[in-house]
Amino acid sequence: MTDHNTECPMTDVPAQAERILIVDDDPSMRTALMESVRRLGFDVQGAIDGADAVERVSRYKPWLVVTDLKMPRLGGLDLIKEIKSRSPHTLMVLMTAYGTVETAVEAMKYGASDYILKPFSTDLLERVIANLKARGADASMSPSAPIDQRSILTQDPGMVRLLSTVEGVAASQATVLIHGESGTGKELLARFIHSRSPRAHRPFIAVNCAALPDGLLESELFGHERGAFTGAIMKKIGKFEMAHTGTLLLDEISEINMGLQAKLLRVIQEREVDRVGGREPVSVNIRVIATTNRSLYHEVEQGRFREDLYYRLNVFPITVPPLRERPADIPLLVRHFVAVSAARNGLPQPTISEAAYAMLQDRRWKGNVRELENVMERAVLLAGNGPILPSHVLLDFVGQPVSCAPVPSVPLPSANGSLWEMERELIFQTLARVNENRTHAAKELGISIRTLRNKLREYRGTSCQVLA
Numbered sequence: 001m002t003d004h005n006t007e008c009p010m011t012d013v014p015a016q017a018e019r020i021l022i023v024d025d026d027p028s029m030r031t032a033l034m035e036s037v038r039r040l041g042f043d044v045q046g047a048i049d050g051a052d053a054v055e056r057v058s059r060y061k062p063w064l065v066v067t068d069l070k071m072p073r074l075g076g077l078d079l080i081k082e083i084k085s086r087s088p089h090t091l092m093v094l095m096t097a098y099g100t101v102e103t104a105v106e107a108m109k110y111g112a113s114d115y116i117l118k119p120f121s122t123d124l125l126e127r128v129i130a131n132l133k134a135r136g137a138d139a140s141m142s143p144s145a146p147i148d149q150r151s152i153l154t155q156d157p158g159m160v161r162l163l164s165t166v167e168g169v170a171a172s173q174a175t176v177l178i179h180g181e182s183g184t185g186k187e188l189l190a191r192f193i194h195s196r197s198p199r200a201h202r203p204f205i206a207v208n209c210a211a212l213p214d215g216l217l218e219s220e221l222f223g224h225e226r227g228a229f230t231g232a233i234m235k236k237i238g239k240f241e242m243a244h245t246g247t248l249l250l251d252e253i254s255e256i257n258m259g260l261q262a263k264l265l266r267v268i269q270e271r272e273v274d275r276v277g278g279r280e281p282v283s284v285n286i287r288v289i290a291t292t293n294r295s296l297y298h299e300v301e302q303g304r305f306r307e308d309l310y311y312r313l314n315v316f317p318i319t320v321p322p323l324r325e326r327p328a329d330i331p332l333l334v335r336h337f338v339a340v341s342a343a344r345n346g347l348p349q350p351t352i353s354e355a356a357y358a359m360l361q362d363r364r365w366k367g368n369v370r371e372l373e374n375v376m377e378r379a380v381l382l383a384g385n386g387p388i389l390p391s392h393v394l395l396d397f398v399g400q401p402v403s404c405a406p407v408p409s410v411p412l413p414s415a416n417g418s419l420w421e422m423e424r425e426l427i428f429q430t431l432a433r434v435n436e437n438r439t440h441a442a443k444e445l446g447i448s449i450r451t452l453r454n455k456l457r458e459y460r461g462t463s464c465q466v467l468a
Contacts, residue, residue: 019060020129022046023053023067023079033066036122040129050074054082062090064132066125069096077107084111091132121200152188153336156326162318163192169316170196177313178291180320183370186291187251189320194247199287202246207239210255218260224276240273243286253290253313254299258306265309323365323372330361333369337376338388347380351387359393374446381426394423427455
């Protein structure tokens with residue numbers, strides 16, 4: 001039987017920027033993905049395997065090819081190499097089953113712009129395509145980190161068991177409370193739960209409860225009517241309503257004050273939202289996942305968190321172990337972050353010396369995976385075209401003793417100077433790369449904007465060269 005969705009139209013072919021080719025030997029998966037992409041407004045074709053895809057690319061000339069890894073005749077890796085050799089500007093996204101992260105990183109070396117770990121929701125594919133579209137021409141040269149695409153990379157036996165347990169819980173409607181230190185990946189786990197739930201094709205809405213002041217947080221969560229308060233010039237839909245039929249993540253829920261906790265409890269119990277200034281409650285059908293880096297039970301004992309809300313949230317508690325308890329994950333994550341950072345910065349992927357690996361394995365990682373990612377980003381920049389050595393692994397980036405020397409005029413920081421000099425030079429080069437935008441520079445460096453301002457004041461006080 002002919003798959004009519006894969007037939008190549010001979011007339012009225014849309015502009016290349018609107019064409020996407022889906023390559024998968026599973027007909028049901030191929031059809032589902034094609035329909036999802038078509039809903040986004042793209043013209044789409046399907047190919048039954050890599051060999052079929054090569055033939056179609058020459059005629060169809062797609063902007064993006066989304067391919068499975070394991071297929072008959074020609075697999076995903078060989079397809080990426082083949083298409084990139086013929087059409088370097090064609091973007092490639094690899095779909096790969098859980099447990100094949102090494103192959104996915106290899107695919108990025110061959111020119112893939114991104115990869116997605118199976119199984120995944122069509123919402124995730126839509127976000128990947130939207131990100132590539134937004135990045136435009138740079139997307140072919142700057143693949144984004146798969147961790148930003150909500151993948152969990154692990155080979156630690158404990159984490160694998162945890163994920164197996166979580167997959168069972170994901171199929172239920174139970175409220176989940178995720179405990180863990182900052183940087184362990186609590187939000188990633190929440191997205192993992194959503195992607196494996198019956199709500200996977202519905203909205204996933206995240207709210208950082210620590211990022212907004214109390215007044216704004218109430219309006220952000222519950223919404224408001226026009227004229228509800230000064231400045232409310234139009235009606236605003238809150239996050240609870242935005243998450244209707246899907247999942248709402250309340251990130252760092254311990255930061256919510258007691259007054260707002262009472263309103264939150266009512267919404268979770270009644271599944272009804274009262275907008276600020278509203279007259280009628282609005283019904284919502286949502287699943288709630290909450291995260292915290294504190295012990296909520298201890299917060300209850302200290303009178304800072306409502307006991308009734310705690311028990312409403314604590315239906316299924318999960319604790320994400322810190323990175324220091326997952327030593328098997330460190331080599332995997334190091335290789336992953338090095339590959340992604342090198343690709344993002346347009347650098348060759350460096351090797352990592354055994355001595356550098358030893359330093360990374362011995363680290364306690366108080367900042368967990370987020371800290372490791374920042375350290376490897378800096379190491380890639382410092383290594384330049386050479387291997388990553390211990391001198392490139394800046395484990396204590398901020399707060400080094402002050403010394404002063406002229407700023408070398410080199411493409412990347414030199415490992416021959418003091419740690420303070422390398423820190424200063426990396427800050428200057430990061431600022432130059434982001435056109436002196438301190439907010440963007442601080443984000444890239446993994447430090448706060450306040451820390452960046454303090455470091456720049458420190459450099460000015462030492463009569464060193466400072467970028468304006």
